[in-house]
Amino acid sequence: MTTKLATVGCGEHATGSHGPAFALYAARHPGTRLAGCCDLDPGKAERYRAQFGFARAYTDMRKMLDAERPDAVSLVVPVERTGELAGLILEWGFPLLLEKPPGRTVAEVDRMIAAAGGIVHQVAFNRRFAPLVRVQHVRYEMARVDRRDPDFSTTAIHGVDAVRFLAGSDYAEVRFRYQPLAGVGPGVVNVFLDAVMESGVTAQLGFCPLAGVVVERATLHARDHTFELHLGIWDSVDAPGRVRHFEHGRLHREVAGDSVAERDAPFVHGGFYGEYESFLVALREGRPPSPSLEEARQSVAVMECMRERRNEYHA
Structure with a gap:
């Protein structure tokens, strides 16, 4: 069974921690396909694609999701954009791993909870997975x-x-x-x-x-x-x-x-690989990942x- 993954945000944090986690997960799970990566900066998107083995690079999130129809999406963008973009991805029905904090306020988190409905999601509090x-x-x-x-x-x-x-x-x-x-x-x-x-x-x-x-x-x-x-x-x-x-x-x-x-690598010691593995295993086994937006609400x-x-x- 093939699992198609896509990611939104190819900046410094995504490149330093999330990209290596994607690459290691794909290497360890042969059925994983790194389908697409997206960033407003085409240069960043293409460098991320080439460095971590994604099939295609995009600058438009909706076009990427419509074209690739991934089984799960990772969102790694500045906190000012997280609430808006996470809400859209969840409303469109894609399982989502979103960077923390999931919003700047409890009101933002509540809007995302409403948008999620029953869509599978996990907040990337990586320390929990160190x-x-x-x-x-x-x-x-x-x-x-x-x-x-x-x-x-x-x-x-x-x-x-x-x-x-x-x-x-x-x-x-x-x-x-x-x-x-x-x-x-x-x-x-x-x-x-x-x-x-x-x-x-x-x-x-x-x-x-x-x-x-x-x-x-x-x-x-x-x-x-x-x-x-x-x-x-x-x-x-x-x-x-x-x-x-x-x-x-x-x-x-x-x-x-x-x-x-x-593995002796910062993205492993810091829990970034662990959060991806936990999320994708839960998705594959049909059980709710943790922590959810509801669970993250008090931290926000x-x-x-x-x-x-x-x-x-x-x-």
Whole structure:
């Protein structure tokens, strides 16, 4: 059985993470056909096609979908366009894997949920599919270098969602604290979150866009047990990452990222390959992929609070 795939968006992020995942999936699953890739920039579309093995390049999304009739579509575009384009793809009836955040506001997500109806879809929260995250299932720390974005929330949503997944529970309430970075740029802040999950687990999150190092780390404390997760994504000093499990004050188990990842590559360690495999296996087996837009909704709600500099979130 042949599975035809198409993708919309051939920019830097798509080229660095999604394209390699497509190519590896197609190599491992001989029935996969990379039918078409689309970008408004014809040069980007053609380079993406040639680099990752797609059959044809397009500059018009509707023309590509009408011509190829793919079994599934991947959408990797700026967040400002995600809601509009995802809504169209879902309304046209194509199963969809869409980049996160799936929208800038809860209202945008709700419109996509309405457009989806019963169409199969998955939000690409890749941290959920990072091999090390799958090993252990919460203080979460995200630091970047020289990120002067006035709105860092669309990056911070990765950590917001990862804590929900690691804790196995939704947020009950969150309190926000903002630390303006004077002289750096308008709206640039460090953001710290104290959260209580519905399960009673407490979590602390810190998002520091102008730190001296790129890291994503989580600490989970339970009775007599502590888990430390260092994700080895991008150019992190923690690459390829590790998980350490302490019990009664002693190291019980340590797992290195390169021992659980099938390939020592950033797009594998970061969960990009895993999210494609999870989505396409679910599609093939006729079961709902996860996380859906409904499941992603709360992560967007917390992100929206952060962008609007609110002090509290209550479920």
